[in-house]
Amino acid sequence: MDFVTILQAGVATGTVLLFATIGEIFAERSGVMNLGVEGMMLLGAMSAFSTAVKFGNPWLGLLVAMISAGLISQIHAFIAIQLQADQVVSGLALGFLATGVSLVLGEGLSKAGTISLLPKFSIPILAQIPVLGPIFFAHQSILVYFGYLLIPASWYYINYTRPGLNLRAVGEYPAAADSLGINIYRQRYFYVFVGGVLAGLAGATISLAIAPGWFSEMTTAGQGWIAVGLVIFAQWDPFRAAFGAYIFGALRRLILDIQGPMVLFGLKNPFYYNPYWGFFLQMVPYAFTIVVLVIGSREAIRKRIGAPAALGLPYIRGERGL
Amino acid sequence: MAIKPIEKPSSFFPFRIVFEKRLKEPAHWVPFFVSLLAIIIALILSGGLIQIAGGDAIKSYSHIAKASFGSIGVFSDTLVKATPLILVGLACSVAFRARLWNIGAEGQFFLGAFGASAVVLTPLLPANTSPWIFIPVMMLAGILMGALWGFIPGFLKAKYNVNEIISTLMMNYIAVAWNNFFIYAVWSESGFQMSKVFPKTAWLPRLADYAKEVPAFRGLTTHLGLLFGILASILVWFILYRSRWGYEIRLIGDNPQAARYAGLNITRNTILVMMFSGGLAGLAGMSEITGVVHRLQGAISPGYGFTGIIVAWLAKLNPFAVILVSILFGALILAGREIQPSGIPKMIQGIILVCLIASDFFLRYQIRITRRA
Numbered sequence: 001m002d003f004v005t006i007l008q009a010g011v012a013t014g015t016v017l018l019f020a021t022i023g024e025i026f027a028e029r030s031g032v033m034n035l036g037v038e039g040m041m042l043l044g045a046m047s048a049f050s051t052a053v054k055f056g057n058p059w060l061g062l063l064v065a066m067i068s069a070g071l072i073s074q075i076h077a078f079i080a081i082q083l084q085a086d087q088v089v090s091g092l093a094l095g096f097l098a099t100g101v102s103l104v105l106g107e108g109l110s111k112a113g114t115i116s117l118l119p120k121f122s123i124p125i126l127a128q129i130p131v132l133g134p135i136f137f138a139h140q141s142i143l144v145y146f147g148y149l150l151i152p153a154s155w156y157y158i159n160y161t162r163p164g165l166n167l168r169a170v171g172e173y174p175a176a177a178d179s180l181g182i183n184i185y186r187q188r189y190f191y192v193f194v195g196g197v198l199a200g201l202a203g204a205t206i207s208l209a210i211a212p213g214w215f216s217e218m219t220t221a222g223q224g225w226i227a228v229g230l231v232i233f234a235q236w237d238p239f240r241a242a243f244g245a246y247i248f249g250a251l252r253r254l255i256l257d258i259q260g261p262m263v264l265f266g267l268k269n270p271f272y273y274n275p276y277w278g279f280f281l282q283m284v285p286y287a288f289t290i291v292v293l294v295i296g297s298r299e300a301i302r303k304r305i306g307a308p309a310a311l312g313l314p315y316i317r318g319e320r321g322l
Numbered sequence: 323m324a325i326k327p328i329e330k331p332s333s334f335f336p337f338r339i340v341f342e343k344r345l346k347e348p349a350h351w352v353p354f355f356v357s358l359l360a361i362i363i364a365l366i367l368s369g370g371l372i373q374i375a376g377g378d379a380i381k382s383y384s385h386i387a388k389a390s391f392g393s394i395g396v397f398s399d400t401l402v403k404a405t406p407l408i409l410v411g412l413a414c415s416v417a418f419r420a421r422l423w424n425i426g427a428e429g430q431f432f433l434g435a436f437g438a439s440a441v442v443l444t445p446l447l448p449a450n451t452s453p454w455i456f457i458p459v460m461m462l463a464g465i466l467m468g469a470l471w472g473f474i475p476g477f478l479k480a481k482y483n484v485n486e487i488i489s490t491l492m493m494n495y496i497a498v499a500w501n502n503f504f505i506y507a508v509w510s511e512s513g514f515q516m517s518k519v520f521p522k523t524a525w526l527p528r529l530a531d532y533a534k535e536v537p538a539f540r541g542l543t544t545h546l547g548l549l550f551g552i553l554a555s556i557l558v559w560f561i562l563y564r565s566r567w568g569y570e571i572r573l574i575g576d577n578p579q580a581a582r583y584a585g586l587n588i589t590r591n592t593i594l595v596m597m598f599s600g601g602l603a604g605l606a607g608m609s610e611i612t613g614v615v616h617r618l619q620g621a622i623s624p625g626y627g628f629t630g631i632i633v634a635w636l637a638k639l640n641p642f643a644v645i646l647v648s649i650l651f652g653a654l655i656l657a658g659r660e661i662q663p664s665g666i667p668k669m670i671q672g673i674i675l676v677c678l679i680a681s682d683f684f685l686r687y688q689i690r691i692t693r694r695a
Binding site: 093097107225287294 | 502678
């Protein structure tokens, strides 16, 4: 039980949630809620792993994962944006579809053997920083470092760039944005696509870097749903999303590692001597998600911040309303 | 009006295809026809994907048809699979009618199974109890546990505005871990990951049990749970369309703003609807565990809770249509077990839901073809 090691692994695990959450933030900021994150992540994990097995190249796997999840997200985009269907059901449908397709195409993949993983390395000077250095900058996968770059980049993009302003306008008040010549439909298609790509990346992060392999539905084990919950906790802000994602990552690691040692804080480790108590540990991330949602919702009410105003509402040109 | 013309500007094509918003409800047969068309398209699409994945679509479909409707015996098995779907489909219908997205029926199903098992295994009742007491107590336990699992997200939604989609889903994972703890640790039978078999008095009677009196029932597995499902459909229909509470549920679902102005207690109704929905799903778990599995184990559901969402949507939240749709999906689940690759039934379900939700467009819009000037 070395806490630095656990936190180091926790950051890596949290990167999965980070990608999925930021992707969903982009989609929801444009006004489209996509509940298919779990399915898209599975598809990403499956396609990344199977490509890596077949061609021996994890980079190609990464690319295929992002493209396939991005493409499948467009089904939801079409149904929600063009056909103006209920986004909840449409997102669920996408999730079922993507899960089913992943299971069918991933048949037999769990016995496919090993793949070469994405590279891991340390950042020369930053890794020397006491405590934080080894946690964040030592022996991490390249995707973890990409995550560090994605957080400020997406924050800056959403809040301080022209396209980001358009994105927020489309999600808050599409009619006004439309009157300024922004193509609402194109914007929404694009950001649902971005959300899909990042969900695919999240899935690929699992199967190519964090927990390599294909374990059918247990590959993601509900992390896509946790990501959707984190978006609410994050109040649609990438930095808060990162905070939540890394905490969840550390929590998941802690749960795995806490059952190992015989002695915990100088006491007999109850989880070592009663391995069945591990089932209660398994509940923790899911229960914690609910707790986090309660905190997030209460804070949102107190601070009077909320979801993007047009979230979940189809935009119909020329009709009254948002 | 909102017109979004999807037209192909072509001088050869003298017509214009315009989608217009319907001003009045479509005729009675339209939704049925549109849904049927959506299913047919979904099956064609799934067939294509099965071919791509290396299977044989026509063989798969004819296998599904034969293995689920081919004889009285297999049809009875189909009904067995349809039984939990009816109850779970009703659970989803009630919640969706109030616009509460209870997608935690799977977890409520597991807890219902747990509640029923607890009666036998704790044991709350001795093994030689008469079925006339055993079964009602187990039903009650299943319903209560399911309702409890619905109460938690309902309460959080009503009091703290916690998104029920995510909380119900999280409750699913918690339910699975909860059951696993009891299967592995507490009620494990000599180290196996399952409990001991329930005493016969705690089994729901099957048609086959009456083979002596009615020889035609020999080997038929359909159990009393089906009757629960049918009675529950009638009950749900009565509550939704013939009772004051049902009127409130529908009003809240259709127009929460108006419901609030009318002085309806939204908080109380949210919690009650979630509990009612959870109770139905819990009853499904109880019926499955006492009618089919006869012991508590891990693999008691091939995703009934999620299929229930599709059932409810395909039935357009109509309690009686839920029965028919459940039989179709029961067939898919029953016959799907033997189809390779094993993910195919799940994929077909996903495609059906996608096509179905897409087809709703034609209920809100009508196509008009006009001659180009």
